[in-house]
Amino acid sequence: xxxxxxxxxxxxxxxxxxxxxxxxxxxxxxxxxxxxxxxxxxxxxxxxxxxxxxxxxxxxxxxxxxxxxxxxxxxxxxxxxxxxxxxxxxxxxxxxxxxxxxxxxxxxxxxxxxxxxxxxxxxxxxxxxxxxxxxxxxxxxxxxxxxxxxxxxxxxxxxxxxxxxxxxxxxxxxxxxxxxxxxxxxxxxxxxxxxxxxxxxxxxxxxxxxxxxxxxxxxxxxxxxxxxxxxx
Numbered sequence: 001x002x003x004x005x006x007x008x009x010x011x012x013x014x015x016x017x018x019x020x021x022x023x024x025x026x027x028x029x030x031x032x033x034x035x036x037x038x039x040x041x042x043x044x045x046x047x048x049x050x051x052x053x054x055x056x057x058x059x060x061x062x063x064x065x066x067x068x069x070x071x072x073x074x075x076x077x078x079x080x081x082x083x084x085x086x087x088x089x090x091x092x093x094x095x096x097x098x099x100x101x102x103x104x105x106x107x108x109x110x111x112x113x114x115x116x117x118x119x120x121x122x123x124x125x126x127x128x129x130x131x132x133x134x135x136x137x138x139x140x141x142x143x144x145x146x147x148x149x150x151x152x153x154x155x156x157x158x159x160x161x162x163x164x165x166x167x168x169x170x171x172x173x174x175x176x177x178x179x180x181x182x183x184x185x186x187x188x189x190x191x192x193x194x195x196x197x198x199x200x201x202x203x204x205x206x207x208x209x210x211x212x213x214x215x216x217x218x219x220x221x222x223x224x225x226x227x228x229x230x231x232x
Contacts, residue, residue: 002109004101005112005134006134007115008123008127008135009136014146016117017044017045023112023225025206026221028077032226033107034079034109036111036114037113038082039126040084041089041120045114049081056070057082059085062088062091062097062100068100068104071083092125094125098128109231110229113130134162135147135161136162138164139170144174159183163189165188165189167191187224189217190213192212194215
């Protein structure tokens with residue numbers, strides 16, 4: 001069975017989409033079979049990966065308009081991908097999505113879900129089916145609160161993991177609060193020139209800047225997550 005991990009935070013600008021992409025690549029580098037799904041109606045991940053014109057989207061799979069095999073795209077970075085749809089919130093149903101993932105599960109070690117930064121039926125659907133939630137948290141009250149708002153929506157028995165997305169400034173008091181309230185992974189994702197330079201690329205920073213410090217940070221984050229999920 002796959003481990004289903006959702007990237008979630010109700011604050012914007014926490015790099016959920018970038019993290020979902022880069023972690024999917026990191027997981028494949030550690031030999032894992034990964035399925036990445038775009039559940040954000042804005043479709044930023046689908047756009048980044050150059051799949052906006054995909055014939056089949058997650059909405060088609062949820063409404064049985066297409067088969068799973070026709071909807072899953074194999075990417076050059078060796079993870080599989082299901083494109084998003086602007087119609088996702090109109091067709092989101094937890095039971096249907098759970099059935100879809102159960103059919104995919106035998107093929108993958110991890111299923112990674114990219115979610116929107118606003119409350120929506122697609123977000124709630126993702127939270128219901130997940131084994132683990134990964135919270136990207138910036139050192140701002142808004143980001144910390146956004147993670148807490150997600151946590152308040154989640155049923156018991158889910159693993160909660162978090163990591164810091166940092167810039168040059170620190171907030172020691174807020175860091176202590178985050179460490180108290182979340183299982184904070186011992187690796188941070190700093191702002192970097194490589195991430196900015198890579199924004200227009202369909203490849204992850206791990207592919208575009210393979211030996212950079214930021215790529216090493218994402219690999220370290222990926223390894224830490226795999227350890228927590230007992231997958232390595």
